[in-house]
Amino acid sequence: MSLVDVQAAITQAHHEEWARAVASLTRRFGDLDIAEEAAAEAFAIAVERWPADGVPPNAGAWLTTTANRKAIDRIRRENHRDDKQKEAQLLYDDDPPGRLGVIDDERLRLIFTCCHPALAMETRVALTLRMVAGLTVPEIARAFLVQETTMGQRITRAKAKIKAARIPYRVPSAEDLPARVSGVLAVLFLVFNEGYLATGPGTDPVRHDLTAEAIRLTRLIRALMPDDGEVAGLLALMLLTQARRTARVSASGELVTLDEQDRGTWDAALIAEGHRLVRERLAARVAPGRYQILAAISAVHTSARDVRTTDWSQVVALYDQLVHLDPSPVIALNRAIAVAELDGPEVALAAIDRLEHKLAGYHAYHATRADLLRRLGRSQESRAAYDKAIELAGNTAETAYLTRRRGQLG
Amino acid sequence: MQYLVSVTDDTAGLATPDEMAAIDAFNDRLMAEGHWVFAGGLGAPSSATVIDNRGEEAMFTDGPFLESKAHLAGFWVMEAPDLEVALKLAAEGSKHCNRKVEVRPFL
Numbered sequence: 001m002s003l004v005d006v007q008a009a010i011t012q013a014h015h016e017e018w019a020r021a022v023a024s025l026t027r028r029f030g031d032l033d034i035a036e037e038a039a040a041e042a043f044a045i046a047v048e049r050w051p052a053d054g055v056p057p058n059a060g061a062w063l064t065t066t067a068n069r070k071a072i073d074r075i076r077r078e079n080h081r082d083d084k085q086k087e088a089q090l091l092y093d094d095d096p097p098g099r100l101g102v103i104d105d106e107r108l109r110l111i112f113t114c115c116h117p118a119l120a121m122e123t124r125v126a127l128t129l130r131m132v133a134g135l136t137v138p139e140i141a142r143a144f145l146v147q148e149t150t151m152g153q154r155i156t157r158a159k160a161k162i163k164a165a166r167i168p169y170r171v172p173s174a175e176d177l178p179a180r181v182s183g184v185l186a187v188l189f190l191v192f193n194e195g196y197l198a199t200g201p202g203t204d205p206v207r208h209d210l211t212a213e214a215i216r217l218t219r220l221i222r223a224l225m226p227d228d229g230e231v232a233g234l235l236a237l238m239l240l241t242q243a244r245r246t247a248r249v250s251a252s253g254e255l256v257t258l259d260e261q262d263r264g265t266w267d268a269a270l271i272a273e274g275h276r277l278v279r280e281r282l283a284a285r286v287a288p289g290r291y292q293i294l295a296a297i298s299a300v301h302t303s304a305r306d307v308r309t310t311d312w313s314q315v316v317a318l319y320d321q322l323v324h325l326d327p328s329p330v331i332a333l334n335r336a337i338a339v340a341e342l343d344g345p346e347v348a349l350a351a352i353d354r355l356e357h358k359l360a361g362y363h364a365y366h367a368t369r370a371d372l373l374r375r376l377g378r379s380q381e382s383r384a385a386y387d388k389a390i391e392l393a394g395n396t397a398e399t400a401y402l403t404r405r406r407g408q409l410g
Numbered sequence: 411m412q413y414l415v416s417v418t419d420d421t422a423g424l425a426t427p428d429e430m431a432a433i434d435a436f437n438d439r440l441m442a443e444g445h446w447v448f449a450g451g452l453g454a455p456s457s458a459t460v461i462d463n464r465g466e467e468a469m470f471t472d473g474p475f476l477e478s479k480a481h482l483a484g485f486w487v488m489e490a491p492d493l494e495v496a497l498k499l500a501a502e503g504s505k506h507c508n509r510k511v512e513v514r515p516f517l
Contacts, residue, residue: 118493165515166411168492176494 006051013059014043015216018134020060021067023106026169032113032159034071036131042067105224107132108171115184116167123158124187130155132220133213143194143210181225185234185291188218192238196245197395211242229281233292236277240298243270248397255401259307271302293322312342329358337368345375363392367402379409412447412489412516413496417509419483425451425507432506444489445499451484483509487516 001009018039025035042063056062114127122144129135129143141151161167172180195210218235225231247261278299281292288296297318304310319335332355340348349372352365359365370385386406393399425433440446455474462469474481486503490496496513504511 116493118497164517165513166492168494172494 001054003051006055009055009059010043010046010050013046013055013063014134017060017063018043019107019110019132019220021063022131022134023110024064025067025071026110026113027106028068029071029075030169032131032162034074036159038067038071038074039063039134041070107220108224109169111184111221112171112180113162113167113169115180115187116162117180117183118165118167119158119161121187121190123154124183125190126151126154127158128187128217129191129213133217135213139209143207181228182230182289184221185218185230188214188221189234189291191217192241196241197398208245211238211245214238215242229284229286230289230291232277232281233289233295236274236281236295237291237298239270239277240274240295240302243267243274243302253397253400254404255395255397257401258301263306266302274302275299288321290322290325293318293325297322307341310341312338316342329355330362330364333359333362333365333368340372340375345372348372349376361392363389363394363398366392367398370402370405374405374409383409411491411496412487413493413500414514414516415486415488415496415500415503416482416512416514417451417484417486417503417507418480418512419509420480424454429506429508432508436502436506440486440488440499445495447487447489449484449486452482455481480510 021039021042022032022035025038026032029035029038045066046059046063050056111128111132114131115124119127126140126144129140130137135143137152137155138148140155141148144151171177192211192214195207195212195214215235215238218231218238222228222231222235243266244258244261246267247263247265248256250256274295278292278295281288281295297315300311300314300318315338316335319331319338322331323335333352336348336351336355339351349369352359352368352372355365366385366389370382370389373379373382373385383406386402386409390399390402390406393402437446437449440449458474460471460473460475462471484507486500488496488499490499493513493515496515500511500513
């Protein structure tokens with residue numbers, strides 16, 4: 001086996017086995033800290049030994065055994081076993097397996113613990129990326145543009161709170177499950193969006209590391225909870241969005257809007273997979289949640305050859321459904337963009353002008369207004385709206401796009 | 411595992427009779443289900459006396475330790491197997507006493 005193959009095997013093992021190793025170690029030793037450290041050590045040993053010794057036939061079992069040994073070493077080394085055992089009982093679970101009637105993979109426990117509502121959103125994101133996705137602290141710090149020490153402290157504090165307040169290590173009960181799943185999906189969607197619309201000067205406009213990680217985690221949850229419609233919906237939404245990633249930013253680093261994208265460069269395999277999931281949800285005949293509706297909207301866009309043949313009445317109908325579930329001004333803004341294609345820019349402009357008091361600080365509100373005003377030939381007002389949008393936009397590709405559009409006004 | 415569920419109040423008012431009745435009923439349930447350890451409502455912050463006996467003799471000062479907008483109005487000490495259960499009970503407590511609550515584990 002060549003060195004490249006060994007490295008590929010290690011990467012694959014890391015993707016497939018990290019969460020499983022951390023989850024089973026946490027279950028066994030009742031301590032996220034010990035689990036994280038022992039798993040990291042086991043992978044470090046693999047990096048050291050596999051190139052010389054070869055990749056073991058069952059990489060997962062090798063890693064788990066090695067990590068278990070490391071965890072036991074640490075507990076012995078610390079030489080106060082009684083205290084440790086007492087602490088170990090803190091992160092406890094008292095469910096007999098299978099009692100909840102949901103698939104009880106240990107990784108699910110880990111995910112629900114990391115995404116517990118008693119933790120701040122940014123903490124849930126950091127903890128999930130570290131414990132479930134296996135990103136290192138420096139990687140997570142870079143992804144969210146914070147100092148490594150700050151990110152390290154955030155994760156340490158979270159683990160301490162989980163232990164001290166006794167956030168349980170288990171899958172929520174059936175009655176709590178929908179709300180808790182939606183909390184987990186919110187974490188994954190946030191990671192995806194941060195990757196897809198990265199903010200901050202000097203950052204890449206699309207952070208493929210984050211979008212790929214979010215998709216990988218969502219696939220994992222989908223595998224663990226195959227019957228959950230919203231999980232399928234979020235995965236479909238991510239796939240259909242990711243499929244357009246190369247068309248979305250031009251060679252010069254400028255955002256390319258949907259109507260101007262070269263649809264030939266869209267990833268057909270991802271689109272097919274996304275469409276399959278959307279069809280599966282339609283066939284389930286259960287009232288869809290927000291991610292399923294967003295995925296369906298994305299499916300309409302990715303089914304059309306170009307912007308003119310897009311079924312805009314279907315898009316507006318889906319947005320109507322979404323507004324019903326989530327009457328937020330951002331959804332109303334997106335609905336208005338579709339209305340512009342169906343009923344013309346004037347109708348859309350009237351609709352978004354009503355949102356001004358809620359969205360005055362949101363760049364997309366001004367960018368949308370600027371575009372509608374441009375289409376109505378109201379150049380001066382359009383220019384003012386572009387100015388405002390550029391001032392508020394945080395994504396480098398978006399700023400470049402808006403600046404060009406403003407420059408093209410008559 | 412025990413949790414302190416402290417009730418914070420940013421209005422000056424004491425609990426209304428309706429709130430008191432709801433709290434009593436909730437306390438009965440906590441007792442019946444084995445979660446009740448202790449609970450109590452507190453007098454207004456202006457009734458507080460601060461004592462510092464770290465020096466040679468005890469110093470008594472009138473008034474609350476910290477002047478703040480929100481004050482501790484009462485608390486529960488609850489027995490719960492984990493934070494999930496504690497949060498659920500605390501959420502009900504917040505509804506019944508009609509105030510914000512904070513949950514903290516005992517060491």
